[in-house]
Structures are given as C-alpha cells and as structure tokens.
Ligand SMILES: [Zn+2]
C-alpha cells in the first residue's frame with residue numbers, strides 16, 4: 381500500500397509542478413503504466429504470509445549468488461525463444477512485422493548492453509552496470525513442430541482488453557483489471573498461449589480503456605504492459621478477484637512496441653505529443669521482460685522503502701519511481717546507500733524504474749545475476765534449443781535436470797553418451813552434500829537427500845567440461 385500512496389502523492393506533486401491540467405479525482409488508472417505493482421499488491425492482500433515468503437526466497441537467491449564463486453565467469457549467452465501474438469481489432473493494432481523485428485532488436489541490444497544510448501548514462505554508474513548475456517529469438521518451430529516466423533495474428537471483436545469502467549463518485553473509475561487476461565484465451569476473444577514452459581509468450585493488443593469520468597467518456601492509454609512473475613514470486617495465487625494473469629507471459633499495449641512505431645499515445649494528463657517524445661523507444665518490453673525474469677521495480681517489491689527495496693544489492697536505493705519527465709529527476713537521491721563505497725543518486729537510467737524510454741538504458745550486475753539465476757532455476761525449460769532452432773548446444777544445453785523442483789528423486793540426462801562422469805551436489809552454503817561417479821550412460825537418477833531448499837549440482841562430464849545446474853527441493 382505504501383507504494384501506491386507514495387506514487388499517488390508524487391504524481392500529484394509532479395503534475396502540479398508541471399502545471400498540467402488534471403481531473404479532480406486521480407485514481408488508480410491514471411498512475412499505472414506497468415501492471416506489476418498491482419499484481420504484487422493483490423498477492424499481498426490475498427495470500428497469507430506472501431510477503432515473508434517472498435522475502436525469504438529473495439534472500440535464498442542472494443545466498444546462492446554469493447556461493448557461486450565462478451558465477452561471474454559463467455557468461456555463456458542464454459538464448460530464449462519468443463512468440464508474439466498480435467491480437468487486433470483494426471488494422472492500426474495489427475502492427476507490421478517490421479515493427480516487431482525492430483522491437484526484438486531493441487530487446488536484444490538492451491540485454492547485451494549494445495544499445496547506443498548507454499552513452500547517456502551518468503558515468504557514476506559505470507561500475508555497476510553490464511551485459512546480461514541473454515538474447516531472444518523469434519521461435520522458428522511452433523508447438524506442432526511446424527516452421528513459423530514466431531508471430532501469430534488473431535482478429536478479435538474486443539475493442540479494448542483493458543475493461544471499461546464506470547465513474548463512481550469518491551472512488552474514481554472502478555474496474556476489474558483481471559479482464560486484461562482475456563487476451564490470453566481463445567475462448568474469450570484472445571489467443572491461447574503456446575506452451576509457456578518452452579516459449580516466452582508476448583501478447584500485443586489494445587490496452588487502452590474506454591471509461592466514464594466526472595467529465596464524460598474518454599478512451600485513453602491505460603496500461604502499457606504487464607508481466608507474470610516467475611513461480612517463486614507468485615506462489616499459489618488463486619484469488620478470483622483482482623489483477624492476476626491467467627497465463628505465464630507478457631501482455632503489451634500495441635503502441636509501445638518498436639521504436640519505429642508512430643501510433644500516438646492518448647493520455648488526458650499530458651500535453652499532446654508529450655509521451656510520444658519519451659515513450660517510443662521500445663523499452664517498455666525490456667522493463668516487462670525484467671519482471672518476467674524475476675526483477676522488481678528499483679524502489680521496492682512489496683513495499684517501497686530504502687532498506688529492502690528490490691532485493692538487489694547494487695541498484696541504488698530509490699523510494700519512488702520516476703515518472704514522465706526524467707530530466708527533472710536527475711538530482712534526486714531519495715535513499716542513502718553505500719554501493720562501492722558511494723551514495724549513488726536514484727538511477728533513472730535503470731530499466732526497472734518508471735522513467736521514460738529516453739532515459740532508461742541499463743541493468744545492474746545484481747539485476748543481471750538474478751535474471752540469469754531465475755532462468756536457471758525457474759525457467760530452465762525456456763533454454764529450448766529445438767524451438768529456437770539453435771544449431772549447437774551450449775554448455776547449459778548439455779545436461780537436463782528434472783523434475784525441478786523435486787520432492788526427492790531427480791534425473792540428469794545428457795545430450796551425449798557419457799563414458800564417465802562425476803556428479804557433486806552442493807548446498808547453498810557451499811558444503812558438499814554428495815559426490816558420485818558414474819560410467820557408460822546417457823542419464824542417471826539419484827535421490828536428493830537433505831531438507832527443502834536450493835542445491836547446486838556440478839556435473840563433470842567425459843569431455844572435461846563442468847556444467848552447473850540448480851535444483852530446488854520441495855518439502
Ligand atoms: Zn514494472
């Protein structure tokens with residue numbers, strides 16, 4: 381709740397300092413660009429113990445990162461297959477392939493830190509940012525094994541996936557945001573996903589809202605994007621109400637896709653063209669991909685404060701998200717931190733801030749470590765070389781671990797027949813749990829002894845290489 385209140389207050393201050401006309405009642409809708417805060421808030425409200433559990437989990441991930449002494453050198457590039465589902469009601473929404481190719485290029489440059497606008501980053505952050513070593517390819521094979529260009533197109537008679545809302549005096553516009561999920565379902569006017577374990581599904585549709593206000597009806601951009609969090613951050617969320625996504629993936633407003641997309645934004649709170657100059661760089665999908673790979677906003681996960689923040693050690697603390705105009709944010713330093721011995725200013729250059737596309741250009745090493753660990757532990761089946769049609773297996777592809785999580789037994793299967801191999805299991809504290817040698821096999825099954833938690837398996841293969849995989853044990 382604290383997040384909401386602080387943004388709410390901040391927005392009012394921001395709007396009034398810029399002398400932009402505003403409605404008498406600001407409501408939830410007016411401040412929302414990204415749906416993740418709303419989803420987290422729903423989980424906090426509906427799942428007993430959610431916050432404690434998330435807290436514990438994020439600390440476990442940090443423990444793993446500390447124990448991975450060779451984590452920094454493990455920079456093989458992860459390749460993840462994506463599919464764009466364009467769900468359109470008119471030809472403007474049926475964005476061209478070239479816009480999607482452009483978006484993919486922006487996404488890939490961001491995750492390899494090859495984007496040209498990194499020159500705009502203040503040098504004070506040079507030490508903390510880096511190359512995430514993650515790349516995305518349009519799926520080349522569909523779930524039936526047929527060739528595809530990684531783009532599906534579906535006509536819908538739904539004009540706005542963001543639901544209409546009625547203005548209620550004192551409450552603003554009231555709406556059920558979970559209806560955004562209709563875009564993920566064939567039966568509800570959307571497009572059902574491809575196997576969400578094997579493809580990153582990205583739906584693109586109209587997330588603007590037709591709603592009544594105190595001064596009549598408006599149709600304007602309401603939500604720019606929303607992503608499902610990895611499993612450990614969205615445990616057992618089964619509320620029938622509120623904003624949740626019925627499938628794993630990312631939903632994007634069609635106007636945010638691509639830096640070569642000229643469809644203007646419609647927002648009653650800013651002058652015409654204000655957002656078009658700032659929010660047309662294709663960065664919104666980079667931000668949502670960050671959530672999908674386990675990142676929170678830089679000012680905090682479940683609450684907004686300077687201490688816990690986003691559970692990342694090297695993102696400068698920020699007690700607020702920046703909005704709209706990052707130029708006026710440059711001198712903000714809302715939290716005192718000691719990163720590399722310095723108290724750094726709020727990092728409006730970070731993709732996980734709310735700053736506009738023209739300001740965001742970097743991820744920190746801590747964010748990168750969490751995203752890569754999330755792929756390894758929670759989204760390993762995305763390393764799906766068949767769907768991406770990658771010719772050669774890289775190191776991570778040599779060994780599959782399943783089931784993961786496990787309640788006891790687990791299987792390692794190998795791409796190549798192994799004449800001899802050694803499997804060493806470590807606890808997150810780095811202690812050896814077990815060590816076994818095997819010979820002449822292409823898979824082994826073993827029991828994971830020990831308590832619930834996260835384990836690291838080192839597989840020393842016949843060819844001399846060592847593959848490290850994480851395995852989660854459930855109670
Ligand atoms: Zn967000």
Ligand SMILES: [Zn+2]
Nearest residue numbers: 804838839846
């Ligand atoms: Zn080893």
